[in-house]
Amino acid sequence: MSDSDPTSRPSRPRKYPFDPLPPWVGPSTRVVHGARRPDYNTGSVVPPIYQTTTYHWPPERSESSDRAQAYLYTRTLSPTSEGPAEVIRQLEGGESARLFASGMGAITATVLSLLRSGDRLVALENLYGGTTDFVTELLPRYGVSVREVSWHDALEPEKVVPDGTTLAIVESPTNPTLSVHDLARWARATKRVGATLLVDNTFATPLNQNPLALGADLVVHSATKYLGGHSDLTAGVVVGPERLVSRIDEKQYLGATLDPFAAFLLGRGLKTLALRVARQNENGRRVAEAARDHRAVERVHYPGWGSEREGEIAQRQMRGRGGMVSLSLKGGAAAVEDFLSGLRLVHIAASLGGVESLASVPARTSHRHLSEETRRARGIDPGLVRLSLGIEDPDDLVRDITESLDRAL
Ligand SMILES: Cc1ncc(COP(=O)(O)O)c(C=O)c1O
Incomplete structure (x- = not known):
């Protein structure tokens, strides 16, 4: 460069x-x-x-x-x-x-x-x-x-x-x-x-x-x-x-x-791309770590966390892991409803990458055209929520998301 x-x-x-x-x-x-x-x-x-x-x-x-x-x-x-x-x-x-x-x-x-x-x-x-x-x-x-x-x-x-x-x-x-x-x-x-x-x-x-x-x-x-x-x-x-x-x-x-x-x-x-991405990397990591410790969450999807091999690849080819985090909730679709209804800062909307944090449900938006069976084969279970973290204060996002997860228990 x-x-x-x-x-x-x-x-x-x-x-x-x-x-x-x-x-x-x-x-x-x-x-x-x-x-x-x-x-x-x-x-x-x-x-x-x-x-x-x-x-x-x-x-x-x-x-x-x-x-x-x-x-x-x-x-x-x-x-x-x-x-x-x-x-x-x-x-x-x-x-x-x-x-x-x-x-x-x-x-x-x-x-x-x-x-x-x-x-x-x-x-x-x-x-x-x-x-x-x-x-x-x-x-x-x-x-x-x-x-x-x-x-x-x-x-x-x-x-x-x-x-x-x-x-x-x-x-x-x-x-x-x-x-x-x-x-x-x-x-x-x-x-x-x-x-x-x-x-x-x-x-x-x-x-x-x-x-x-x-x-x-x-x-x-x-x-x-x-x-x-x-x-x-x-x-x-x-x-x-x-x-x-x-x-x-x-x-x-x-x-x-x-x-x-x-x-x-x-x-x-x-x-402002460099400033935004630095904060989004931080917010992604903070939310992924907080969600990993929450009882409502079955699995956190975050770049490099899928397996040891993926961790090694991410380490090698990525300088930061980005601001995207997906959560599989133990309570399935009902838990997703409870989670979304608790959010006060994060918008419920499709798309990603903006300054404002967004939550979307892939089974209802980007992947709705696939059959339930195909979605499951690709790891898109009914309890999956995708988060695009914006540039808000990290503590505020962690609070909004963990308090909403409490409702999904
Ligand atoms: C990874 C990826 N590639 C391409 C596209 C298509 O981009 P656009 O909506 O700007 O046409 C999207 C849109 O969501 C995307 O997420």
Whole structure:
């Protein structure tokens, strides 16, 4: 991530470059200054929102050699999106980054750009529900063969990524049971057969985990979550080598373009990412430890706590464990009702990664489309509650959650 590292420089020259950062800056500085480029019209320190769809395009511009860098139409390139894309690129340590209107926009554009009919895809079976639907329902209609891999089989990726695989999609930690997969081992297994490895790093954030440094080819995020961080925008991003991102970029006619206002909000949110994630890591750990000692709780799901092996992998590949914690309550669905009705600070809502803590019930939200039997096989029992811890005072969250657990006894 330093400036002496070639991955910290975008391979495509920019018409209006960002000020280079000294190589010694840390992530908190990088999120604030990583996309510094005083506005070329006014010198404004905060980048303005270019709320326009189109740009002057006199005949001489169509002739110029830097056409690819020129602003023509907002679906293809917007100055407001370049700053946040640049910060995320630097945080993930990739050559190139492209923003989208949502995480699903980033995932579908990436996968559709890289695959063709006859290709083979390997996907973890407990990916985000939208991704699972897309790869298992839609892609086979276009001639892509899809192999879903169980959590258990994913422990030995070399056995489930056969020759002839084009693309593999992995998440770690996974939703909602927060299992940890060995990304470096997945990278070795996919490289061996010449497949591309795509990692959804939404739950970990680039502050806690960098899949590209572990050998993955591409990283995607739902920037709606931690990167934006305030539950007030939807966005997505893909980061990776220019040779792959430019193939995705060519397909801008797919149209999941980030709106300039959402791009501005994302750029604003990113500036506090390091502060937020540090507090969310702390709140996740504090709540997980408090819940582990509570009599209403059967099991706490927290990255690295699943087994000794997962603990060792998390230690190796994550700098922090994040702000997600899931609780299996002994009293099942009835206990979940009692728990939720006791919460005074934590909102009951889907999604994650914002400054405010949220509680959701996967069996009723993200995983409601699965049968009861499939849910149980994936560890999603009726007593499972997923918590996304925000940036509130740790003691306040521990109190709100443990007092609500008392009601679930
Ligand atoms: C891990 C993960 N990936 C992708 C997505 C999709 O992102 P979006 O809702 O921004 O389209 C989500 C949404 O919840 C998610 O949790």
